[in-house]
Amino acid sequence: MTVKDLVRRARKARDSGKWNEAYDAYKAALDAADPVPSTSQERAELTGELGLCELALRKYRDAAEHLTWSLEQGCALTDEARLRFEMGQAKAAFYVIRLLLSVDPPDAEVFIDGKSIGPIARTYKLFLEPGQHMVRTRAPGREDALQMVRAEASAEIDLSMQLTRAAPRSAKDKGPAAPEPASASPAARPQAPSPWASWPGTLRIGGIAVTTATAAAGAVFLLRAHVVHGNLREADVVRRQQGWTSHTCREATAPAACAGIHDQVNQRDLFATLGKVSLATSAVFGVATAASFFTEVAVFGSAPRATSVRIVPVTTSERAGVLLEGAW
Known part of the structure; x- marks a missing residue:
């Protein structure tokens, strides 16, 4: 054929x-x-x-x-x-992990969960099932490199793996190595108190965490709404080819499939609303967290270490959030 x-x-x-x-x-x-x-x-x-x-x-x-x-x-x-x-x-x-992998040297062979991924290259664009995966690279004259990757569906990971040169082995090194005597570790130096140790710092950490979580949730909801909308549009094209019109589901003798269509429309609208609400909530928490840096002088009588804190909204087709730049 x-x-x-x-x-x-x-x-x-x-x-x-x-x-x-x-x-x-x-x-x-x-x-x-x-x-x-x-x-x-x-x-x-x-x-x-x-x-x-x-x-x-x-x-x-x-x-x-x-x-x-x-x-x-x-x-x-x-x-x-x-x-x-x-x-x-x-x-x-939306259902897989996207892994952007770069290796050095470029002739290194890459294995995912013990299986070779095929032709050797310097960079790879790979797709993995959600969950945990082991990435291993090896090359002649280099030490093997291992990296555990774990992520949920729709995540995107940038990973760079560099293989170090293998140390040359002498004739003496071929025998079993004698155990080295244990030595006392040096006393740890006292660390300066972290600016996050106080309860205002703890609240800031919580504010940043909530901002990131709500922004990520909003992006996922909006992407899900986009997927459902795309399914509805494709199905609508097929139904119109079968003779359906915009009034078919409004008639008294509407087909039974109309109930499923209404459910999908409601699901799309729900995801879209949840996405917008989550992004709006993320913006509120982000602004409130940033404002805490400027109010610290008035409330606690101490000046922040940085002269300013800059808020940068970050939004792409797959995620959204707020980037805080400065020192505190």
């Missing part, structure tokens, strides 16, 4: 909602396209369509990898395909 025949079969299964059959056909088409001279556009589209099938089958890690690779091909995709793949990639990333 040719690549065109496999693609035609995959599209037919996809349009019918037979995602397992579509997944098998797209995977076979991609495997068949690799050995022959195929255009970059064909490989990018096949990989992206395979990722959308994996997303529908809840294979979120594989979907994120394939959709990300497809989108990195740039102008090889059409505008319509790029839009669909970007929406799918955003949904898949």
